[in-house]
Amino acid sequence: MKDEKSKLLKIMNELVRFFLKAGNHHINIQMDLDEHEGVIVLEGCCTRISNKQIQELDSIINSPRKDEAEEYYWNLIGSNDFSELHLLGALVNDGEVGYERNNLRIKVRRKF
Numbered sequence: 001m002k003d004e005k006s007k008l009l010k011i012m013n014e015l016v017r018f019f020l021k022a023g024n025h026h027i028n029i030q031m032d033l034d035e036h037e038g039v040i041v042l043e044g045c046c047t048r049i050s051n052k053q054i055q056e057l058d059s060i061i062n063s064p065r066k067d068e069a070e071e072y073y074w075n076l077i078g079s080n081d082f083s084e085l086h087l088l089g090a091l092v093n094d095g096e097v098g099y100e101r102n103n104l105r106i107k108v109r110r111k112f
Helices: 002-021 051-061 067-073 085-090
Strands: 027-033 037-045 094-100 103-111
Touching: 002 027, 002 037, 002 085, 002 103, 051 085, 051 094, 051 103
Parallel strands: none
Antiparallel strands: 027 037, 037 103, 094 103
C-alpha cells in the first residue's frame, strides 16, 4: 500500500500542475483510499483552458492502463518541472473530465 500511496500522490501532483497551467489558483482536492482503489478529485475555476485541452486530457486519462510500464512511468510523473501528463493514462484505470461555467472537475481512479 505504501507504493500505491506514493503513486497516487504523484498522480495528484501532475493534475495540480495541469490546473495551475490552466489558470487556476483555487483548487479543491479530495482523495479517497480503501484497500482496493484510490480516487482523486480536483475541482476549481479555470479561465485559460480550451475545449481541445479538455478533450486531450479526457483521452489521456481514459486510455488503457499499462501495467507492464508502470514501474518506469510512475517515477517520472509529478516530480520535475516538466509536465508528464501524457503518462497518466498508464497509471489510472479511468477518469472523468467536466468543464462547465469555468469550473473544471477531474476525477481519476486507480485500482490496486
